[in-house]
Amino acid sequence: MVERMLLRGAQVLTCSGDPDEKPLEREVLVEGNRIVKVSTSPIDVDAASVRTVDLHGATILPGLSDAHTHISWPLDFVFDHDGVAASPPNQHILDVAAVARTFLESGYTSIIGAGVLQHDDDLLAKDFIDRGLIPGPRIVPSGPMVTAPGALGADGGMMDVAADASTMRDIVARQCDDGIRAIKLFISGDGIMPEFPSEDTYMNDEMLEAAVDEAAKHGAIITVHARSAESVAMAARTGVQLIHHACFVDDDALSALEARHGDVWVCPGLHYVYAMVHGHAEPWGMTPDRLERSGYSNELESMVESLRKLHASGVQILAGGDFGHQWTHHGTYAAELQRYVELVEMTPVEAIHTATRNTGPLLGLEVGQVREGYLADLFIVDGDPTEDITILQRPERRRAVIKDGAFAYVNPHRYP
Ligand SMILES: [Zn+2]
Structure with missing residues (x-):
């Protein structure tokens, strides 16, 4: 019964x-x-x-949702991606399970992966959660991030590297065959690594169209790290479903997003940048000097302005964004909603919508x-x-x- x-x-x-x-x-x-x-x-x-x-x-x-998660980052994560990637897999996967449980206990019943540090992190967690063996949210699993030659992450050995549309198609097909359903591409820099400024754009329309097309064949979505205005416009016009960060949004980017109304989502990760700029990361080595070089202070201002524009024009915004560092600790995910109320002038209910009703259509679930x-x-x-x-x-x-x-x-x- x-x-x-x-x-x-x-x-x-x-x-x-x-x-x-x-x-x-x-x-x-x-x-x-x-x-x-x-x-x-x-x-x-x-x-x-x-x-x-x-x-x-x-x-x-x-139940809440977070559209930009890294369950690979353990509860005590600082900024050591290489160390976590190289850590013993048996220890590491228990760290991942603890993070999955933390999401659930924080009220989060759905999450979208935004790249892992060990290949099967999202896949294994999803499998165990779906079988009821460990507590955790529904997971749209991601895999290794995909970058371009010479771009951020290309020489670290942790990411897949695509030089052209045909390689991109192969990578996406392979990840999908493994069960990955959110493929994460790096299409802009990130000022926190000053040699890769946020304003830089990587890849091209042909590569993104190939990625979107191949993913669709497997029922998967493409998500992108896109901070520059050019990268946001490119993602919007090529059919990418989920655009992370969107720190800079010019008229081109805004009209490309508006043209895809109801079919594209922006997930900014505002609290992360806010916390950095307000010195919350200083005890962990993010010195005022490094912050200065990152350009994050300017980026935060631009982000707030961009988000107000996007919100006013009805672009769907999803909460989420790189929680798990000690200055944006696992479990504090809903701080993102607080920033939307304080900085983007959303009503509290609109902020809650970014973690509830806005996500269902992207997930293809009635949640x-x-x-x-x-x-x-x-x-x-x-x-x-x-x-x-x-x-x-x-x-x-x-x-x-x-x-x-x-x-x-x-x-x-x-x-x-
Ligand atoms: Zn991320």
């Missing part, structure tokens, strides 16, 4: 689209892994065949709304995140996480 569960005594934020939605008292009936009814009046059920859970005034919102027929991925917190967005990043406010219709995490400090 299919399990039925009635959640009552809760305020529900449905994320149905109203940017000023307030949580309202509602009951939610879950059957198997789906939400079958959401009602402002009591739902009449046969008590003997339904498990009723009283949430004592907590808020239910959709991100508390709505009949949708998957029962839910986050239960104390307090009203539309009044105080920071609630979502406070461990003591987390009561429970439901994934696929079942309690996947219950805060041991709250229950029993």
Whole structure:
């Protein structure tokens, strides 16, 4: 028999689209892994065949999503990509499992990989999570990042290197055959490595079109590290689905993004740059001098301005971005939403949408709304995140996480 569960005594934020939605008292009936009814009046059920859970005034919102994750970065990660890549795989994969669990316990029920440090990190974690062997979110798995000769990461041995469209097609096909569903390309520099400025653009239209075309044959998406305006415009006009960073957006880039309305998503990683510029990384060697050379301060200003433009023109923005360094520690993922409220002038609900309803269509899953027929991925917190967005990043406010219709995490400090 299919399990039925009635959640009552809760305020529900449905994320149905109203940017000023307030949580309202509602009951939610879950059957198997789906939400079958959401009602402002009591739902009449046969008590003997339904498990009723009283949430004592907590808020239910959709499970959150992060569209730019590196579960390869352990909980104590600093900036040592090479060290992690070379670490013993058995130790490393347990670090990865701990990170997957941290995402879930932080209310994140879906994540999109943005590149790994050991080839199978996302694939192995996804396999074990999907089989119910370890706790973790739904994962769209990524593999090694793909860069171009002479570009950022090309000589480190950790990335795949594509020189032309045909090599690109081969790399994408091979990654897809391995089960990878989010292929990450480096198409711009990153000022944190000053010899590869953020304003530099790598690859060309032909290579990106080949990547998008090959990925589509396997039901996979292309994601790009794109900081320069030129790289953002190129990604938008060649059909790339998920554009990371978009720190610089000029008129060309903006109109290319607008032309693909509903079919392209931007995931900025704003908190990461904010934390760097505000000195949070200084204890770990990101000195004012290195920061100065990175150009990040200028980049943060440009990012905020770009995001305001994108938001105003209705481009879909997804939360996420390089969490896992000590200055953007695993578990603090929802700090990204706080920055959208503070810096991009989103309402708290709009910020929450970037981690809920905006992601479902890209994932091809009915997630991100508390709505009949949708998957029962839910986050239960104390307090009203539309009044105080920071609630979502406070461990003591987390009561429970439901994934696929079942309690996947219950805060041991709250229950029993
Ligand atoms: Zn990243």
